[in-house]
Amino acid sequence: MTTPLLQMKGIGKSFGANRVLQDVHLDLFAGEVHILAGENGAGKSTLINILGGVHQDYEGQILLDGTARQFKSVLEAARHGIAVIHQELSLVNTLSVADNLFLGREVCRWSWLQRTSMLAQARQWLAALDLDIDVTCPVEQYPVGIRQMIEICKALSLQSRIMVMDEPTSALTEPESQRLFGLIDTLKQRGVGIIYITHKMEEIYRIGDRITVLRDGQAIGTARSHLLPQDTLVTWMVGRTIQEQFPNHAPHTGEVCLQARHFTVPDPDRRGACVVDHVNLAVHAGEIVGVAGLQGSGNSALLNGLFGTFGRRVQGDVQINGRPYTAFSPGHSIARGMALVTNDRKTTGLIASMNIIQNVTLASLKAFCEGGFLQPKAERRAAAQQSRALNLKASSLNEDMDCLSGGNQQKVVLAKWLETRPRILLLDDPCRGVDIGAKHEIYELMTRLCTEGVAIVLVSSEMPELLCMSDRILVMHRGQVTLALNRDEATQEKILYAALGKRNNA
Amino acid sequence: MKDLKTPGRPWTSSPSARALGALVAVLLLGALFNAEGAFFKWGTHRDMLRAVSVFGILACGMTGVIISGGIDLSVGSILALASVTFSLLTIHWHWAAPWAVLACLGVGMACGLCSGALVAKAKMQPFIATLAMMVFARGLAKWVTGGEKISQAVKQSDGTFAYVDLPPLFKWIDSRILYDNISVVTLVFLTCLLLCWVLLNKLRAGRYIYAVGGNEEAARLSGVPVGLIRIVTYGVSGLCCAVAGMCQACQEYQGDPEAGAGYELSAIAMVVIGGTSLNGGKGSIWLTLIGVLTIGYLDKILSINAVGEDKRLMLTGIIVVAAVLLQKSRR
Numbered sequence: 149m150t151t152p153l154l155q156m157k158g159i160g161k162s163f164g165a166n167r168v169l170q171d172v173h174l175d176l177f178a179g180e181v182h183i184l185a186g187e188n189g190a191g192k193s194t195l196i197n198i199l200g201g202v203h204q205d206y207e208g209q210i211l212l213d214g215t216a217r218q219f220k221s222v223l224e225a226a227r228h229g230i231a232v233i234h235q236e237l238s239l240v241n242t243l244s245v246a247d248n249l250f251l252g253r254e255v256c257r258w259s260w261l262q263r264t265s266m267l268a269q270a271r272q273w274l275a276a277l278d279l280d281i282d283v284t285c286p287v288e289q290y291p292v293g294i295r296q297m298i299e300i301c302k303a304l305s306l307q308s309r310i311m312v313m314d315e316p317t318s319a320l321t322e323p324e325s326q327r328l329f330g331l332i333d334t335l336k337q338r339g340v341g342i343i344y345i346t347h348k349m350e351e352i353y354r355i356g357d358r359i360t361v362l363r364d365g366q367a368i369g370t371a372r373s374h375l376l377p378q379d380t381l382v383t384w385m386v387g388r389t390i391q392e393q394f395p396n397h398a399p400h401t402g403e404v405c406l407q408a409r410h411f412t413v414p415d416p417d418r419r420g421a422c423v424v425d426h427v428n429l430a431v432h433a434g435e436i437v438g439v440a441g442l443q444g445s446g447n448s449a450l451l452n453g454l455f456g457t458f459g460r461r462v463q464g465d466v467q468i469n470g471r472p473y474t475a476f477s478p479g480h481s482i483a484r485g486m487a488l489v490t491n492d493r494k495t496t497g498l499i500a501s502m503n504i505i506q507n508v509t510l511a512s513l514k515a516f517c518e519g520g521f522l523q524p525k526a527e528r529r530a531a532a533q534q535s536r537a538l539n540l541k542a543s544s545l546n547e548d549m550d551c552l553s554g555g556n557q558q559k560v561v562l563a564k565w566l567e568t569r570p571r572i573l574l575l576d577d578p579c580r581g582v583d584i585g586a587k588h589e590i591y592e593l594m595t596r597l598c599t600e601g602v603a604i605v606l607v608s609s610e611m612p613e614l615l616c617m618s619d620r621i622l623v624m625h626r627g628q629v630t631l632a633l634n635r636d637e638a639t640q641e642k643i644l645y646a647a648l649g650k651r652n653n654a
Numbered sequence: 655m656k657d658l659k660t661p662g663r664p665w666t667s668s669p670s671a672r673a674l675g676a677l678v679a680v681l682l683l684g685a686l687f688n689a690e691g692a693f694f695k696w697g698t699h700r701d702m703l704r705a706v707s708v709f710g711i712l713a714c715g716m717t718g719v720i721i722s723g724g725i726d727l728s729v730g731s732i733l734a735l736a737s738v739t740f741s742l743l744t745i746h747w748h749w750a751a752p753w754a755v756l757a758c759l760g761v762g763m764a765c766g767l768c769s770g771a772l773v774a775k776a777k778m779q780p781f782i783a784t785l786a787m788m789v790f791a792r793g794l795a796k797w798v799t800g801g802e803k804i805s806q807a808v809k810q811s812d813g814t815f816a817y818v819d820l821p822p823l824f825k826w827i828d829s830r831i832l833y834d835n836i837s838v839v840t841l842v843f844l845t846c847l848l849l850c851w852v853l854l855n856k857l858r859a860g861r862y863i864y865a866v867g868g869n870e871e872a873a874r875l876s877g878v879p880v881g882l883i884r885i886v887t888y889g890v891s892g893l894c895c896a897v898a899g900m901c902q903a904c905q906e907y908q909g910d911p912e913a914g915a916g917y918e919l920s921a922i923a924m925v926v927i928g929g930t931s932l933n934g935g936k937g938s939i940w941l942t943l944i945g946v947l948t949i950g951y952l953d954k955i956l957s958i959n960a961v962g963e964d965k966r967l968m969l970t971g972i973i974v975v976a977a978v979l980l981q982k983s984r985r
Contacts, residue, residue: 499873501868501935502868
């Protein structure tokens with residue numbers, strides 16, 4: 149048996165009194181994809197940070213090719229061929245592709261940049277990964293999927309033999325993901341070992357050779373992926389058996405709550421173009437309408453446009469509960485009973501510098517005021533009630549956002565919107581980066597809200613979620629609705645076909 | 655200062671504890687170099703408070719602006735504008751004090767609202783917008799006065815000077831009350847502090863100020879009137895400038911269009927030394943009070959020990975860096 153590329157033995161780590169990792173073993177062979185799975189807060193990121201040289205004080209041993217190593221810095225780990233590709237990409241967006249690839253190790257002669265040779269070299273690297281892009285263009289002009297590949301290319305050019313990918317597909321469209329998987333196959337053939345973190349079941353079985361599951365800082369088990377049935381995997385992750393991932397739910401269709409005719413959102417970057425193009429939509433009380441589509445298809449922009457994120461730039465005829473709505477500002481939307489859970493809680497959902505109570509009451513603060521003066525007791529009461537109802541796990545309501553796991557942060561966002569007592573709930577990928585347990589709770593919440601007569605519009609990047617939760621599904625492609633399906637006639641194939649557009653008539 | 659009680663974290667990580675640490679260090683320095691006991695006399699502290707009050711009033715308004723994620727460079731110039739307006743109205747034009755005060759507050763607030771509108775509506779960067787206001791207000795102050803100081807000496811048409819009486823308000827604000835134990839300007843400062851505390855901690859607008867500074871987009875999507883809140887913070891800062899300008903005029907018995915140059919930097923330094931983050935969203939008015947006292951005491955201790963101004967400035971620079979590093983290292 150060959151020596152593993154990497155062995156992590158008996159890794160332990162505490163933050164203060166908080167024990168986050170306990171005696172974790174992990175090994176990685178060349179040309180292997182090792183999936184690291186586990187709920188949010190299981191300790192995956194900490195383990196990766198130890199490997200990447202972010203944390204230097206840990207227990208246990210890291211062996212590279214059988215030799216013990218101790219990394220004093222991120223740079224040192226990188227020198228030993230360890231590359232961590234983070235969720236937040238670490239490229240400088242305003243610099244060109246080539247400049248990014250050479251950042252920190254520019255080719256110079258007498259401190260003059262050797263531009264021609266760098267460009268040639270950069271093109272060569274990209275060609276090796278079948279990436280055909282202009283290396284002189286700023287990185288920001290490319291979509292996230294391409295940026296990720298540039299980053300992988302950079303890691304490869306640094307002679308990295310161990311690549312850690314932390315939820316790389318969370319921001320990618322389906323074709324982009326497929327392309328990434330192809331790239332991963334290429335990397336495997338080149339003998340690169342990959343540690344791959346993901347929440348998505350399909351990916352685990354699509355690309356994983358072996359799986360290690362972490363739970364509460366402990367390694368629960370490691371197995372070859374084809375020998376590990378999905379049920380067992382889920383049990384390992386959550387520590388309990390989830391019989392059915394999606395709750396049963398029957399539509400409670402009532403009156404039309406939200407109706408949009410010829411709703412159009414102009415593209416802010418391109419004159420004359422639209423991100424949402426004459427969409428017709430009607431959502432009834434107690435109904436979940438799913439809006440499928442690849443990234444950039446306009447499904448997310450549709451929700452944001454209706455809610456007023458883009459202000460009054462949008463056009464079309466919108467009615468809420470039969471009354472016309474033209475204000476298109478978040479404030480007015482909230483007053484009319486609309487709520488929008490955005491797809492990125494860090495940048496548009498939470499206020500990290502405020503505590504749980506302040507975040508929960510932010511959107512409905514007028515209700516907690518008398519003559520402009522805040523009523524702290526009422527605020528605390530409401531936040532406590534919401535956090536109980538949503539099963540929020542926090543040591544205190546004064547806790548800051550950065551102490552909470554992704555799932556709990558999302559619950560705070562949900563609590564904020566539920567506190568506004570919405571009648572129309574717009575959910576833009578509400579389960580992104582949320583662990584399985586919390587996901588299930590969010591699904592149950594949606595079901596419960598439906599029975600209470602709330603109209604829900606759901607945009608999701610995960611197909612099973614859309615298929616199982618929606619009563620009706622609209623599929624969008626390039627800003628237009630290309631297909632409308634009822635629950636019983638919807639299949640993954642039909643949706644994907646429509647989402648890709650009818651042009652590729654295969 | 656409820657941060658002190660946050661469970662699960664060492665008390666040293668709370669911003670108020672760290673800011674207090676810096677203040678205590680400066681006070682210990684004072685006790686050590688007490689200039690033959692001068693530091694232990696109340697008079698020293700009273701004079702320190704008097705000297706620091708004008709800056710403190712500016713820092714009050716600055717705190718709100720900085721928490722909302724902005725910066726206000728125009729405070730020194732607006733102070734000068736308010737100070738010459740007040741002197742002109744009361745000394746030369748003999749306006750009754752209440753009307754003059756209201757007019758000054760109006761002028762200050764108008765300048766602040768103007769900066770705020772440039773930031774919120776015209777989407778200019780706060781640094782640029784308030785830099786423009788800083789230059790403009792200074793120019794306006796000079797234009798109003800013709801570049802001269804407005805004092806008791808009033809120039810007559812024949813070129814000679816006639817002396818007029820100083821309105822009683824000047825003397826009263828410059829006086830000390832409570833058996834000579836505290837300056838009136840210090841009380842004005844404390845009142846501003848209290849009002850800003852009510853605004854930032856008790857009113858809905860205050861919560862919105864924190865939210866806008868913490869994450870503007872998330873706040874906007876939660877229905878917070880972001881533009882209005884920004885305008886309000888600059889307006890409040892302008893009001894504080896007007897109050898500070900009037901105090902300055904009373905202390906100097908004149909309105910000087912050159913007054914307040916560089917005050918904006920002192921006010922920002924006081925807010926930042928307290929621990930309020932320039933990134934916005936974090937901080938409090940009490941931290942600003944600690945920052946004001948830290949700088950005030952530092953200056954006082956150096957001056958009672960007869961350290962020359964050259965060394966004083968250098969030392970102040972070093973200690974500002976040390977205080978901020980101290981706060982960073984434990985984060």
